[in-house]
Amino acid sequence: MPVDPQLRRLDVSIPTQPHALAQLSPLLAREEVALSAVSALIETDMALAAAVLRAVNSSLYGLRGRVQTVHQALTYLGLREVAAITFEIGLRAVFPQAHELEPVWRRAVRRGLLMGRMAQRLGSTDAWAAHSAGLFEECGKAVLFRHDCNNYRTMLHDAGDDDVALSKLERARFGVSHDALGAALCESWGLAGAAVACVRQHVAVQHGAPLPQGPQRPTVLALSAVAYGQMHAPDTLNETVQRVAPEAGLDPARLLETAQRVQQQLDSATQGG
Template identity: 80%
Template sequence: MPVDPALRRLDIDIPTQPHALAQLTPLLAQEEVALPAVSALIETDMALAAAVLRAVNSSLYGLRGRVQTVHQALTYLGLREVAAITFEIGLRAVFPAAHELEPVWRRAVRRGLIMGRMAQRLGLVDAWAAHSAGLFEECGKAVLFRHACAPYRAMLQAAGQDDVTLVKLERDRFGVSHAALGAALCESWGLAGPAVASVRHHVAVQQGAALPDGSQRATVLALSALAYCLMQDPAALEPTVQRVAAPIGLQPEKLLEMAHRVQEKLQDARQGYGSL
């Protein structure tokens, strides 16, 4: 999908999707995905396959034994989580290695897991759309870091964890926010519409804005808001649940219980098998 011409006029480059991910995207869109085809595709790139296996064998996924092949990883973890690992590695690879971006990537992995697993439990939205939305949520920061390294480093330092402040700084300097650039990257890489909408609107919704129309878009954004609370502002979890439950047609008690269960499962995996 082409990038919005208005963003192109800003002369901020949106990186091209890596070849392996471009081939993986249509496979994931198939109604019945052939796992051997997915594993064979990932294994055509030896460096990518090795990186996937390293990630799968980390403590975050809580596997009791080491996985030796991509096909084993698919068997134990499932298609969605292995695909997300592959996309995370591919996404990182198109940007410069920088310690300023490391927190972005760490949050991306955990957020994607939280949103994907919440979506799976709820059954209201495609779990891959939710997982990919969480994974790509902050990718626009990497776009701006690559575009203007020194000025953007200063912005990240000035804003800290406050994305509202960061967005204001970005718009003042570049005329665009990382949320808009991240959504443009998601569109150009072929992610689903609800994931694109979540990346575009996540900062506003996390700060209390109303969910947009459309059940799928609203649900993914609600999960983004919940993941934000679980990761960065636990005290805001219950008020956020009360705010987003009705628009997506759920009882607040059910939504809160589901969020806590997903968080506990991920914490158990990390505590039981070591820290990342």
């Protein structure tokens, strides 16, 4: 998909999607996806396949035994989670290694799992969109870090955990904020429209703005706000759920229970490892 023309006029380049991910995206878009085709594609890149297996065998996924092949990983974890691991590895690979970005990638993995598993438990057809939105939510920060690492490092330090303040600093210096850049990257990499919209609007919604209303219910954005509450402000989780659930057409009690169950599942897997 083309990048917004306004962003093209800025002196900030968006990285090209890695070849393996460009081939994987059309497979994921099919109604019927053969796991053998997905595993064969990932395994054409030995380094990528090895990285996927290392991630799958980490404590975060809570597998009782080690998996030896990508096909085994697909069988045990499912297509969505293995695809997300592959995208996360591909996403990281296009940016420089820097300790300032490590918290971004750690949050991305956990947020993607929270959002994807909540969507799956809720029976949403947007489970992959939710997972990928969580994974890519902060990718615009990596884009700006790659563009101007020295100044952006200072901005990250000055803003701390306040993404609203960070966005103001970004617009003042670069003419664009990380949420807009992240959405542009998602769009150029062919992610679903719901994921693109979530990345574009997540900062505003997470900080109290109403969910946008349109022909499609903003389920993915609602899950982004809930995941943000789980990760950054657990004491306000119930309040967040009560705010976003009605706007997304979700039952607040069911959404809260789902969020708590998924959180417990991930915590248990991590502690067990």
